[in-house]
Amino acid sequence: MFTLSVIIPAAGSGIRMKSDVPKPFIKLHQKTVLEHTVEAFKQVPQVQRIVIATSGDTLEKARTLFSDNGSEPEVLCIEGGSERQYSISNALQKVGDVDLVAIHDAVRPFVRVKDILECSEAALGIGAAILAVKASDTIKVVDDSAFVTETLDRGKIWLAQTPQIFRKDILLSAYSKALESDLAFTDDASLVEHAGYPVKVIPGDSRNIKLTYPNDMQRAKPIIKELWQK
Numbered sequence: 001m002f003t004l005s006v007i008i009p010a011a012g013s014g015i016r017m018k019s020d021v022p023k024p025f026i027k028l029h030q031k032t033v034l035e036h037t038v039e040a041f042k043q044v045p046q047v048q049r050i051v052i053a054t055s056g057d058t059l060e061k062a063r064t065l066f067s068d069n070g071s072e073p074e075v076l077c078i079e080g081g082s083e084r085q086y087s088i089s090n091a092l093q094k095v096g097d098v099d100l101v102a103i104h105d106a107v108r109p110f111v112r113v114k115d116i117l118e119c120s121e122a123a124l125g126i127g128a129a130i131l132a133v134k135a136s137d138t139i140k141v142v143d144d145s146a147f148v149t150e151t152l153d154r155g156k157i158w159l160a161q162t163p164q165i166f167r168k169d170i171l172l173s174a175y176s177k178a179l180e181s182d183l184a185f186t187d188d189a190s191l192v193e194h195a196g197y198p199v200k201v202i203p204g205d206s207r208n209i210k211l212t213y214p215n216d217m218q219r220a221k222p223i224i225k226e227l228w229q230k
Helices: 033-042 056-065 084-093 113-126 168-181 188-194 212-230
Strands: 004-009 049-056 076-081 100-103 128-134 140-142 148-151 160-169 201-203
Touching: 004 033, 004 084, 033 049, 033 056, 033 113, 033 148, 049 056, 056 076, 076 084, 084 168, 100 113, 100 168, 113 128, 113 160, 113 201, 128 188, 160 168, 160 188, 168 188
Parallel strands: 004 049, 004 100, 049 076, 128 201
Antiparallel strands: 100 160, 128 160, 140 148
């Protein structure tokens, strides 16, 4: 048995959604996207705490959403930093005494419990694991003038999802090294890789989409309908 805390950075804007409302707080079937995301992790018995790191102007809104959180796990809303990396560094101080820490996109509400558990088991043994799906399209590398410079082997390309799950000690060590070096990374797995730790890829689910653009909300409707019917 292991214990797990979850960090959810939730400071995204609504610009790409063409909305004044930040993406995590957009309504999807009577609840915000963020509420759906938190609900997915509340179904995992090993989760001890969920830490939501959001911007100062949405902090009270987040706290209001989860103020009546009468059941376990605890949901804690904190103010993040100026960048995502700093937000997670702040949140790491609040995860408590757990074996594993999962970092998950606030706008990726359709993650399955079985995938969270499989990724957690891999991280427990190896130290770090992420969900990802195989690329289905051919990947082209282009130069600044949009000319192809390389065609990558699609069989070796995986598209990273979240959660990305790490042993707490490894994640703390990797973040400490990154902050000391003043380095920025596109995701937490890259940060851990840079610190010298191996990262295992666990096959994810194509429905575990990230809601970034308006058409993503249309894609979400049949997915959430399917999940509600189960």
